[in-house]
Amino acid sequence: MSPIATVKRELLVRHLQAWAAGALHHARRATYVHGYADGDGGAAAEAAVRVLTDLPGLARGRELSMVAVGGDVTEVGPRLGAAQREAGGAAGLTVLPVGGGTDERLPVALKAAGASRVPLMGFLDATSAGEPPAVSTVGALTAGKPAEVLLALPPGSPVDPYRVLGFPLVTAAELATGPEPGEMVVFATTSGRSLESFKEALWAVDEFAGVRLRDPADPERHLIDISLSPHPGPLRRELLAHLERVGEATVTELRTFALTETVYRAADATRVLHTLIDTGAVAREPAHGRLGGDVVVRL
Numbered sequence: 001m002s003p004i005a006t007v008k009r010e011l012l013v014r015h016l017q018a019w020a021a022g023a024l025h026h027a028r029r030a031t032y033v034h035g036y037a038d039g040d041g042g043a044a045a046e047a048a049v050r051v052l053t054d055l056p057g058l059a060r061g062r063e064l065s066m067v068a069v070g071g072d073v074t075e076v077g078p079r080l081g082a083a084q085r086e087a088g089g090a091a092g093l094t095v096l097p098v099g100g101g102t103d104e105r106l107p108v109a110l111k112a113a114g115a116s117r118v119p120l121m122g123f124l125d126a127t128s129a130g131e132p133p134a135v136s137t138v139g140a141l142t143a144g145k146p147a148e149v150l151l152a153l154p155p156g157s158p159v160d161p162y163r164v165l166g167f168p169l170v171t172a173a174e175l176a177t178g179p180e181p182g183e184m185v186v187f188a189t190t191s192g193r194s195l196e197s198f199k200e201a202l203w204a205v206d207e208f209a210g211v212r213l214r215d216p217a218d219p220e221r222h223l224i225d226i227s228l229s230p231h232p233g234p235l236r237r238e239l240l241a242h243l244e245r246v247g248e249a250t251v252t253e254l255r256t257f258a259l260t261e262t263v264y265r266a267a268d269a270t271r272v273l274h275t276l277i278d279t280g281a282v283a284r285e286p287a288h289g290r291l292g293g294d295v296v297v298r299l
Contacts, residue, residue, distance in 0.1 A: 001043065003209035004175050004183055007226075008152055009044050010208075011185070012123055014201035015150065016051050019194065023119035024055060024062040031065045031115040033141065035102040035124035035133065038070030042079060044125060049083040049095060058092035065113045066095045069106045073097040102126075103133060107140040120144020125152040127183055132157045135165065138188075142166040148189035150198070155181040159216065162188055169195045173202060173263040174214040176223060182214060192259075199265040203228055215263045224263070232272050235264045239272060243282065243299050252293035273297060 001009075016032070023030035032052065037045040045068050052058075052066055068080055077097035084095055098109040102124065110116070122141040126133050132153045141149045142165060151162065159172045167188035176182030187198045202213070205226060212223040218234040225231065235258060242257055243249060249257070251273065258269035274291065276282045285296045 003177065003211045005040075005044075006208050007175060007205055007211045008125065008183075008185070009047055010205045011201055012044060012150065013047055013051055014204060015198050016048060016121070016123070018197045018201065019119075019121050019148070020052055020055050020064065022194075022197075023121070024058070024060075024064065027119050028061070029063045029065075029114075030119040031067065031110070031113050031121075031144065033067045033069065033106065033110065033113075033115070033120070033122040035069050035106055035122065035137075036126055036129060037068035037080075037097070038072050038076050038099075040128040041070065041125055042076040044123070045076060046079055046083040048123070049080050049093075050087045052093050053084050053087035055093075061092070063092050064094070065115070066093065067098060067106075067109045067113050067115070068095065069098045069100075069102045069109055071099065071101050073099040102129075103137045106137050110140055110143060116143045117145045120147045122147075122149040124149065127152050127154050130154060135161050138162055139165040142190075146190045146194070148187070148191065148194055151184075151186040151188075153184040153186060155183055157184050159184065159186055162186060166190075169260055171195065171199070171260050171263070172216050174216055175211055176214050177210045177212070179221070184216070195259060196266065199259065202226075202263070203230060203265065213263050217262060230264065230268065232268065232275070235262055235268055235272050236276065238262050239269065239276070240281065240299070243297065248296050248298035250293060251291055251295045251297060254297060255293070 034045045080095050098105050124133050163170045170188045172186045174182045207226040215234045222234045255266035255269045258264045259266045
């Protein structure tokens with residue numbers, strides 16, 4: 001398994017644990033959709049089964065469906081069943097392998113699983129397919145309430161087509177090992193809390209064999225070590241450039257900008273703003289007091 005594949009799997013496991021626990025806390029039924037589950041995607045699908053089987057919420061009468069969609073699932077289907085049994089075989093988890101292709105079968109599989117208007121998370125790693133998933137395929141996941149999707153796209157794939165599907169919050173990061181373009185990780189959600197959770201998972205994964213993050217919006221294409229305290233340089237440049245474009249913004253608006261338009265977290269924006277104010281790079285109104293969300297910042 002490549003270093004980037006290892007990082008993606010750890011990111012999936014971390015976020016899936018948080019999402020599933022929260023979904024089953026607030027609803028009796030939820031659905032997880034794992035696209036491209038055949039071939040190279042089989043290992044990640046097995047890891048997902050083990051995460052979901054170990055959920056304590058399933059012991060309290062909750063129901064969780066995992067829909068594993070791929071081109072040919074005759075080989076991976078039994079592997080997923082074996083992984084479920086090895087992990088303890090939680091009674092509330094149903095694993096449904098669906099063959100015929102992710103783009104072709106995912107929307108139909110969602111309807112068959114009764115995924116409409118229940119908490120829904122999708123994971124679509126299209127890097128082995130060599131091309132990003134169809135926009136309509138990703139759009140089908142908006143049937144969940146709430147809904148979110150984690151995409152892994154081949155290097156150079158555009159993100160903008162997925163910003164207009166009904167997910168109000170979309171962010172992207174690049175997984176790279178050098179100057180060449182890396183794989184794109186895109187997260188889209190209807191929940192601000194879930195976006196914060198994803199960003200925490202993104203910066204908490206183990207740095208593996210030189211894999212680092214690159215902010216797609218950073219014109220200098222600076223590579224950032226994966227760390228709970230990431231280097232603030234790219235975020236500083238992007239906040240200053242954003243203020244130059246808009247003139248002024250509240251702290252809340254700048255925190256939201258960092259969360260959705262950069263690889264960073266809202267808390268990272270707060271730390272950078274303190275530094276920019278202390279060095280005189282930006283001014284604040286009012287000039288003194290706590291740096292609350294309604295404080296206005298300008299160059």
